[in-house]
Amino acid sequence: MLIDLHTHTSFSPDSDEPMKNMIERAIELNLDAYAITDHCEADRFFSRDNYKRPQTDHEYDIYNYNIVYENSVSAICKAKELYPKLNLLCGIEWGQALYDMKATEIMCNDKRLDFVIGSLHELEDMPDFAFIDYSQFDIDNLLRKYFEEIARLCEKPVFDTLAHLTYTLRYIEGEQKIKVDMNRYKDIIAQAFKSLAYNGRALEINTSGLRQGYGKTFPTLDFIKLFKEMGGEIITIGSDSHRACDIGKGIAEGIEIAKQAGFRYCAYFKERKPNFIKL
Numbered sequence: 001m002l003i004d005l006h007t008h009t010s011f012s013p014d015s016d017e018p019m020k021n022m023i024e025r026a027i028e029l030n031l032d033a034y035a036i037t038d039h040c041e042a043d044r045f046f047s048r049d050n051y052k053r054p055q056t057d058h059e060y061d062i063y064n065y066n067i068v069y070e071n072s073v074s075a076i077c078k079a080k081e082l083y084p085k086l087n088l089l090c091g092i093e094w095g096q097a098l099y100d101m102k103a104t105e106i107m108c109n110d111k112r113l114d115f116v117i118g119s120l121h122e123l124e125d126m127p128d129f130a131f132i133d134y135s136q137f138d139i140d141n142l143l144r145k146y147f148e149e150i151a152r153l154c155e156k157p158v159f160d161t162l163a164h165l166t167y168t169l170r171y172i173e174g175e176q177k178i179k180v181d182m183n184r185y186k187d188i189i190a191q192a193f194k195s196l197a198y199n200g201r202a203l204e205i206n207t208s209g210l211r212q213g214y215g216k217t218f219p220t221l222d223f224i225k226l227f228k229e230m231g232g233e234i235i236t237i238g239s240d241s242h243r244a245c246d247i248g249k250g251i252a253e254g255i256e257i258a259k260q261a262g263f264r265y266c267a268y269f270k271e272r273k274p275n276f277i278k279l
């Protein structure tokens with residue numbers, strides 16, 4: 001059994017891989033379910049003049065994600081017709097849902113979507129976590145804000161699965177080698193998990209960290225266990241690959257972690273509803 005529910009194509013600004021190559025690789029791997037989930041940042045959905053964030057020279061400080069969104073979703077719908085044998089799911093990675101509710105409402109009403117990944121890549125009025133020099137920041141304060149925002153997202157989730165929780169550690173621990181005591185945030189994370197579970201939403205095991213300096217999944221086993229303790233029942237697994245050659249990577253490890261945390265099933269979403277696969 002192999003699934004991959006978090007992948008990007010060249011419609012995402014940070015990928016160069018044509019959708020065709022991604023799909024052909026998914027077929028080659030004989031995936032039971034395969035989701036394409038290109039980036040769409042809700043707080044950058046419209047043109048720059050709709051937002052107050054100061055302009056920077058970062059290459060991903062871009063707007064008009066509505067164009068990325070429409071191009072990706074319509075291309076996936078066409079691909080579904082072209083590759084009827086593949087269990088291809090029309091997904092989107094929806095960033096910062098609460099920062100532009102007008103954009104989020106457009107996404108929520110889009111019946112073409114099978115699957116929505118909810119993520120948080122930046123805090124309001126701050127650069128993307130990828131572009132912060134953490135040595136200049138109060139990391140404890142920043143992480144507390146990050147998890148508080150995650151908890152807020154989980155209270156009224158507009159998504160199916162919560163993406164790569166603890167993803168900030170990719171940069172703080174993985175790249176800038178600053179050690180973080182995660183026990184400090186356990187209570188607020190538990191609160192977020194409680195809301196996720198109550199709302200019947202999933203938690204993602206994101207295996208991209210296994211391929212990076214971080215060397216672990218987002219989040220790690222102890223937090224997947226905590227999700228279960230808080231009543232969580234649905235797990236999704238994704239590689240977050242931006243290249244065809246990374247599809248399916250780490251999924252076997254992700255399944256092992258889900259099992260160790262006590263999950264007997266993982267899920268994929270079709271028409272926004274979970275379908276369970278026995279592990």
Ligand SMILES: [Zn+2]
Pocket residue numbers: 093119121163164
């Ligand atoms: Zn992401």
Ligand SMILES: [Zn+2]
Pocket residue numbers: 006008093240
């Ligand atoms: Zn992603």
